[in-house]
Ligand code: URA
C-alpha cells in the first residue's frame with residue numbers, strides 16, 4: 001500500500017521535473033514537485049517556488065520555508081509528517097504571481113497529489129492557492145476557516161511569506177495552525193477500549209486506547225490508560241482494535 005502510494009507520487013514528481021506545459025519551464029533551474037509524507041493527513045499548499053526552491057528543486061526551503069518550520073514546530077508538528085506542495089511547480093521570474101494560464105497548466109498535478117494522498121484537510125496558504133483551489137479572495141477575511149467543497153475539507157490561512165515582516169500576522173498564523181492541528185487531533189480521536197492485564201496494578205481490566213492528537217500521519221501511536229489505576233503506557237493495539245482505529 002505504502003509503496004504503491006509512493007510510486008504514484010514518484011511518477012508525478014518525474015512528470016513535473018520533465019514538464020513543459022507552460023512557459024515557466026524555460027526560465028526554471030529546477031521544477032519543484034511536492035514533498036513529504038505520503039500518509040499525511042494534511043497537505044500544505046503554497047503559491048510557487050522562489051529562488052532557493054528553484055535552486056534546490058524542493059518546496060519551502062528558503063525564508064518562507066524557515067517561517068513555515070517555525071510555525072509547524074510551534075504547533076508541535078514535525079515537518080516530516082506533512083506533505084508540502086505548491087499550486088505552480090516552477091518559479092515565476094522575479095517571484096511574480098503566477099498567471100491564470102500557468103495555474104491552469106499546472107492544476108492537474110496538485111489535483112493528483114490531493115487525490116493520491118487523500119488527506120483529511122488541504123491547508124491553503126495564501127491568496128493564490130485560495131483562489132485556484134476554491135475560487136476565494138481576501139485571505140485576511142477568511143483565514144482560520146474550514147471550508148468543505150466537493151466532499152473535501154480545506155483550511156484557509158496566510159502564506160508564511162506574508163508574515164515575515166509582520167508580527168501580528170505571525171501570531172495569527174500560529175493561532176490558525178493550532179486550530180487546524182487541534183481539529184486533526186480531535187477527528188482521529190475515537191474512543192476505543194481493550195481488555196488487558198495492567199502491568200502496574202495487575203488487574204485484568206479495560207484499558208482506554210487514546211490516539212495521540214499530535215500525530216498527524218496515519219502511522220499512529222497509542223497510549224493505553226488502565227481503567228482501574230490510570231497507569232499509562234505506550235502499547236501496540238491488538239489487531240481487532242487496530243482495525244477499528246483505521
Ligand atoms: N513560497 C511558496 O509559495 N512556495 C515555496 O515553495 C516557497 C516560497
Ligand code: SF4
Nearest residue numbers: 019021022090105106
Ligand atoms: Fe509544467 Fe507546472 Fe512547470 Fe508549467 S509550472 S512547466 S505546468 S510543472
